[in-house]
Amino acid sequence: MNLQQLRYIHEVARRGLNVSEAADALFTSQPGVSKQIRQLETELGIEIFERHGKRLVAVTQPGRAVLAIAERVLRDLDNLQQVGDEFANEGVGSLSIATTHTQARYVLPSVIRDFMRRYPQVKLSLHQGSPRQVCEMVLDGTADIAIATEAIADYDDLVMLPCYQWNRCIVATPRHPILREAPLTLEAIARYPLITYDDAFTGRSLINKAFLGRGLKPNVVLSAIDSDVIKKYVEMDLGIGILARMAYNPEEDRRLGMVEASHLFESSTTRIGLRKRAWLRAYIYAFIEGFAPHLTRRIVDAALAGGGTDAGL
Amino acid sequence: MNLQQLRYIHEVARRGLNVSEAADALFTSQPGVSKQIRQLETELGIEIFERHGKRLVAVTQPGRAVLAIAERVLRDLDNLQQVGDEFANEGVGSLSIATTHTQARYVLPSVIRDFMRRYPQVKLSLHQGSPRQVCEMVLDGTADIAIATEAIADYDDLVMLPCYQWNRCIVATPRHPILREAPLTLEAIARYPLITYDDAFTGRSLINKAFLGRGLKPNVVLSAIDSDVIKKYVEMDLGIGILARMAYNPEEDRRLGMVEASHLFESSTTRIGLRKRAWLRAYIYAFIEGFAPHLTRRIVDAALAGGGTDAGL
DNA sequence: GACGCTTACGTTCGTCGTAACTATT
DNA sequence: AATAGTTACGACGAACGTAAGCGTC
Numbered sequence: 001m002n003l004q005q006l007r008y009i010h011e012v013a014r015r016g017l018n019v020s021e022a023a024d025a026l027f028t029s030q031p032g033v034s035k036q037i038r039q040l041e042t043e044l045g046i047e048i049f050e051r052h053g054k055r056l057v058a059v060t061q062p063g064r065a066v067l068a069i070a071e072r073v074l075r076d077l078d079n080l081q082q083v084g085d086e087f088a089n090e091g092v093g094s095l096s097i098a099t100t101h102t103q104a105r106y107v108l109p110s111v112i113r114d115f116m117r118r119y120p121q122v123k124l125s126l127h128q129g130s131p132r133q134v135c136e137m138v139l140d141g142t143a144d145i146a147i148a149t150e151a152i153a154d155y156d157d158l159v160m161l162p163c164y165q166w167n168r169c170i171v172a173t174p175r176h177p178i179l180r181e182a183p184l185t186l187e188a189i190a191r192y193p194l195i196t197y198d199d200a201f202t203g204r205s206l207i208n209k210a211f212l213g214r215g216l217k218p219n220v221v222l223s224a225i226d227s228d229v230i231k232k233y234v235e236m237d238l239g240i241g242i243l244a245r246m247a248y249n250p251e252e253d254r255r256l257g258m259v260e261a262s263h264l265f266e267s268s269t270t271r272i273g274l275r276k277r278a279w280l281r282a283y284i285y286a287f288i289e290g291f292a293p294h295l296t297r298r299i300v301d302a303a304l305a306g307g308g309t310d311a312g313l
Numbered sequence: 314m315n316l317q318q319l320r321y322i323h324e325v326a327r328r329g330l331n332v333s334e335a336a337d338a339l340f341t342s343q344p345g346v347s348k349q350i351r352q353l354e355t356e357l358g359i360e361i362f363e364r365h366g367k368r369l370v371a372v373t374q375p376g377r378a379v380l381a382i383a384e385r386v387l388r389d390l391d392n393l394q395q396v397g398d399e400f401a402n403e404g405v406g407s408l409s410i411a412t413t414h415t416q417a418r419y420v421l422p423s424v425i426r427d428f429m430r431r432y433p434q435v436k437l438s439l440h441q442g443s444p445r446q447v448c449e450m451v452l453d454g455t456a457d458i459a460i461a462t463e464a465i466a467d468y469d470d471l472v473m474l475p476c477y478q479w480n481r482c483i484v485a486t487p488r489h490p491i492l493r494e495a496p497l498t499l500e501a502i503a504r505y506p507l508i509t510y511d512d513a514f515t516g517r518s519l520i521n522k523a524f525l526g527r528g529l530k531p532n533v534v535l536s537a538i539d540s541d542v543i544k545k546y547v548e549m550d551l552g553i554g555i556l557a558r559m560a561y562n563p564e565e566d567r568r569l570g571m572v573e574a575s576h577l578f579e580s581s582t583t584r585i586g587l588r589k590r591a592w593l594r595a596y597i598y599a600f601i602e603g604f605a606p607h608l609t610r611r612i613v614d615a616a617l618a619g620g621g622t623d624a625g626l
Numbered sequence: 627g628a629c630g631c632t633t634a635c636g637t638t639c640g641t642c643g644t645a646a647c648t649a650t651t
Numbered sequence: 652a653a654t655a656g657t658t659a660c661g662a663c664g665a666a667c668g669t670a671a672g673c674g675t676c
Contacts, residue, residue, distance in 0.1 A: 001390060001393065001394075002315060002316055003315060003316060043397070044394070044396065044397030045397045045398070045400075045402075046397050062396055062397070062399070065396045065400075065592065066393060066396050066397075069389050069393050069396065069592065070393070072389055073389045073390070076382050076386045077314060077386070080379060080382050081357070083359070083375055083378045083379050083382065084358045084359050084375070084379075085358070086375070087358075087373075087375035087378075088358035277385075279378065279382065
């Protein structure tokens with residue numbers, strides 16, 4: 001048994017049981033991969049892949065178990081490399097963050113500025129995507145950490161740590177009557193054309209839920225995946241906007257009026273997502289703590305090791 | 314990086330940093346081990362071991378991290394082998410149980426009889442030891458599962474699953490006055506010479522606690538590690554015995570009188586201990602469920618994966 | 627007939643073990 | 652002086668790549 005064999009079966013499984021493709025991806029020859037796989041199967045005394053004649057057509061039941069363990073081993077090898085990098089060159093390295101627009105634009109800038117000041121030698125990269133994409137980037141190693149609000153619970157191999165809670169506000173053109181409603185109600189909001197986030201983004205699900213709970217059918221005329229688009233169209237008076245509170249800045253957004261709407265919606269929790277059992281470089285812990293001060297190294301470690309999710313909050 | 318290297322550093326660390334000894338244990342040459350370790354260190358870019366001249370004297374800080382991960386990888390390789398064995402030969406294999414006297418003698422016999430009937434092809438072995446030894450047998454792979462009551466909480470790499478609760482009784486010669494005390498009190502018990510379990514065995518800690526809680530100083534004239542010894546000396550009227558309730562059998566123990574004492578002591582919980590993230594053969598799940606019916610495969614798997622300990626009960 | 631996996635074979639690279647050497651206690 | 656680890660070197664074996672063969676779609 002050796003590591004190559006584990007890499008091979010993993011890649012073959014990942015590539016839809018196509019050995020040739022896997023071989024290419026691993027920069028080696030197809031017969032080599034084929035042979036190593038058979039060898040592993042012989043050694044373990046089981047078939048990992050089901051074959052129709054010569055073609056691989058499925059993963060057997062023991063194969064699934066083997067693949068699951070193999071994957072864990074490969075992740076751990078990654079972790080070993082990480083440990084090496086960490087100590088060989090403390091403070092030097094890279095940090096890849098996958099996140100959504102709202103976080104990247106309105107929440108992270110100050111955190112990142114502080115982080116870059118403290119770790120000038122860390123190459124930071126920011127990948128933007130949907131909450132789902134963001135999680136998958138972490139799973140496949142493209143990113144080290146994910147930051148998002150939605151759709152982020154259903155990955156077995158991710159640990160999700162709550163960072164902060166936030167709620168929404170209503171924005172409209174400065175003299176819009178909605179700004180003078182007191183008290184502000186969902187019914188009042190539902191009377192106007194609405195502009196807000198796309199489904200699956202930035203807590204949109206809780207917006208839907210609130211209206212649904214009162215039997216209201218909001219007239220969403222435009223759904224965007226980012227706050228800036230929403231603001232732009234609200235400025236043009238296409239409708240009123242439901243915006244994440246942190247996306248409104250009285251100085252920048254002088255052309256918009258704003259009223260708090262926290263009492264109308266459940267608050268959303270933004271979370272950090274990490275690969276389970278990952279080994280993190282020291283500066284990653286620092287970044288996390290910079291973003292969510294209650295997430296100390298101790299707490300993060302505990303969550304990474306066990307399954308305990310909602311530590312803190 | 315390869316698996317040998319991980320095996321080497323693990324064995325060297327385990328053997329007190331003695332490379333020659335590790336080489337012997339791994340049936341290979343000392344220079345080979347030495348070289349592979351250096352190679353791994355070079356590849357990772359760190360020192361795993363601290364050297365004084367040529368001698369290894371300590372594990373460095375990164376070394377600790379590396380060793381921890383390496384160990385996990387090696388365990389996973391073990392698991393792979395297990396998966397192979399399981400599917401290659403379902404129902405054939407071995408099961409090694411590490412436990413203490415009380416369990417082996419009074420609780421397990423019926424469980425094991427049923428198990429052997431159902432899995433005649435499984436070679437069963439029973440290892441007896443102190444609770445601490447029992448846990449260590451599981452950690453180093455000598456045993457698959459540990460069953461014990463005491464001192465079983467403080468191993469990070471073990472998952473402990475509660476199986477059943479039990480309490481104590483008092484045994485004495487048939488006409489002993491303690492048998493007629495009503496209600497039975499700790500004060501009454503403390504008046505007589507006592508025979509009970511050794512510290513660190515069979516819930517002794519809770520016996521101490523009960524007396525201490527009432528400010529009593531029991532006169533323990535003999536502490537044994539097994540129930541049979543206790544009974545024997547109680548028969549000889551050297552004192553009265555505090556015994557695990559399940560160790561008294563009215564038919565076998567006709568020469569002893571017994572009274573319940575559950576109301577005097579906290580009840581103890583006997584637990585099964587498993588290595589975290591172990592891959593278990595199907596019959597092991599069956600054995601566990603035979604012993605503690607609430608510990609279904611689902612529950613055991615959940616506990617093995619995460620850290621969640623006291624599932625059930 | 628095109629694509630995809632396996633078998634066969636020669637080359638290469640890596641690992642292992644022996645022996646000689648050096649450092650530590 | 653003895654014990655323990657490193658360096659050096661030669662031999663073996665395992666893995667790889669190329670080329671040809673066979674099955675499946």
